[in-house]
C-alpha cells in the first residue's frame with residue numbers, strides 16, 4: 001500500500017491556496033471565474049497527492065482579458081506615464097514578492113517539488129530582479145528624445161536642418177506565456193519589464209506548476225496597477241495558443257520548450273508580431289584535466305541535478321578530457337549514490353552534512369509531474385535499448401528508499417559512451433540525466449560542446465585562464481562560464497543579458513537589452529522648427 005506521509009505539510013500549503021487569487025482569473029482589475037467553469041487539478045510531486053485545482057481559462061477567457069488590456073491601452077493612462085512613475089508602482093509588486101516569500105516558497109515547494117530553501121532563495125531573487133527592472137525606469141526615460149548624431153550632414157550624419165531623435169515606445173497589448181520550473185521567476189521576469197516599458201499585458205502561467213504566478217494578479221491589484229493593464233489567465237496550451245494567435249496581441253514573450261516556441265513563432269508569423277523566445281537547452285560542461293577533481297565532481301553534480309535537472313541551463317552533457325575521465329566518473333558515481341531523496345520538499349530545511357548554501361548538491365528532488373516522469377523514463381528506456389551504458393541510476397528508486405511516498409522520483413543517472421547522434425546527447429530530457437563524452441584535444445572539446453542544435457549556456461573548467469578563455473570564446477551559447485572552481489555555475493544577475501543561440505531562442509532577456517525587447521524603437525524627425533522649441537511648447 002502507498003502511504004502518504006506529507007499530509008500535514010500539504011494541508012498547511014492548502015490553507016494559503018484558499019485565497020481568491022489562487023482560485024480565479026484576474027481580468028480588468030477583478031478576480032473572476034472562468035466562463036466555462038472548468039478546473040485543472042495539480043498534485044504534490046513528492047507524493048502524488050492532490051494539491052489544488054485552478055481555473056482552466058479558455059479562448060473565451062483569453063478574449064475577455066485581451067479586451068480589457070486593449071481598453072486600457074486605448075485609454076492610454078499607463079503608456080502616458082513616465083517609465084519612472086510606472087516603475088514606482090511595479091516596485092510595489094516586487095516588494096510584495098519579498099514580503100510573501102515564505103508563503104510563496106511553500107507553494108512552489110508543493111507545486112514544483114523543489115526544496116523549500118531553494119524556492120525561498122530563488123523567490124528572493126525574483127523580488128530583487130523586479131527591483132532592478134524598476135531601477136531601469138529612469139534609464140528608459142533618459143533614452144527618450146535622444147539626438148541621433150544629428151547636424152552637419154558630413155560623414156554620413158543627418159543634415160544640419162534635421163533634428164532627429166530616438167524614442168522607445170511600448171509595443172501595445174502583449175502576451176506573456178511562462179514555464180513551470182521557476183514559476184514566479186520566469187513570469188515576473190516578463191511582467192516587470194513589460195509593465196515598466198508601458199505595455200498592457202496578459203500572463204498565461206504554466207498549467208503544470210503555476211500557482212505562485214496567480215499571486216501576481218493580487219500584487220498588481222494591491223500596487224494600484226490600473227484595471228486591464230495587467231491580467232492573468234490560467235489554462236493549458238489552448239489558452240496559450242489563443243493568446244498567441246490573437247490579432248490584437250502585438251508581441252508574445254515566451255519561456256518554454258523549443259517545440260512550443262516554434263509553434264508560437266508560426267502563430268505570430270501571419271500577423272508579423274514580435275516574439276521573444278527563451279527556449280530549451282542541452283548545455284555542456286567541458287572539463288580539462290588540469291581541473292581540481294573534487295571541484296569538477298561538485299560542479300558536474302550541481303550542473304545536472306539542481307532543481308532536479310529541470311533548468312533550461314542545466315549542464316546535462318559532460319565533455320571530459322580522456323586523462324581525467326576515469327577518476328572523475330568514479331568519484332561522481334560514489335557521490336551520487338550517497339545522495340538522499342527529498343521526500344517532503346515543503347518542510348525540507350536542513351540536510352546537515354552537505355551545505356546546499358555553499359553550492360553543494362544535497363538532495364534529489366522529485367520531478368514535477370507524472371507526464372514529465374513518463375517522458376524522462378521514456379528517454380532512459382530508449383537509451384538502454386540502444387545500448388547506451390548506464391554508469392549509475394537509470395531507473396526509479398525502490399519504494400523504500402523514497403519512504404513509500406508514491407512521488408515522481410528518478411535516480412540521478414549518468415550515461416556513458418553516448419554516441420553523438422543519440423537522443424540523450426541531442427535532445428533536452430529535462431530531468432536528472434547526464435550524458436558523457438570525452439575528448440583529447442582543445443579542438444575536440446569545442447567540437448563536442450558545439451555538437452547540438454541548442455546554444456543556451458555552457459561552462460569550461462580549467463586551471464589555465466588562457467585556455468579557458470580560448471575555449472569559452474569558441475563555444476556557441478548565449479551564456480558561457482569560464483571557471484577553475486565551478487563557482488557561479490547557473491548563476492544569473494539581472495544586469496547581465498542572456499538568451500539562446502539556435503534552438504535555444506530568439507532575443508535576449510535581462511540587462512537594458514531585456515527591457516528594450518518590450519519596446520519599439522522609433523525615430524522622430526523635426527524640421528522647420530527645432531526640437532528645443534517643441535520641448536518648450538510641450539512643457540509650456
Ligand code: NAD
Pocket residue numbers: 177178179180181182186204205206207208235236237238239240241242244255256257258259260261263264278279280281311312313428430456504505
Ligand atoms: P512548454 O513549452 O510545454 O510550455 C510552456 C508554456 O507554453 C505553458 O504555459 C504552456 O501552457 C504553453 N503552451 C503550450 N503549447 C502552446 C501553444 N501551442 N501555444 C501557446 N502556448 C503554449 O514548456 P514547459 O514544459 O512549461 O517548460 C519547460 C521548458 O521550458 C524546457 O524546455 C526549458 O528548457 C524551458 N525553459 C527555458 C528557459 C529559458 O530562459 N531559456 C527558462 C525556463 C524554462
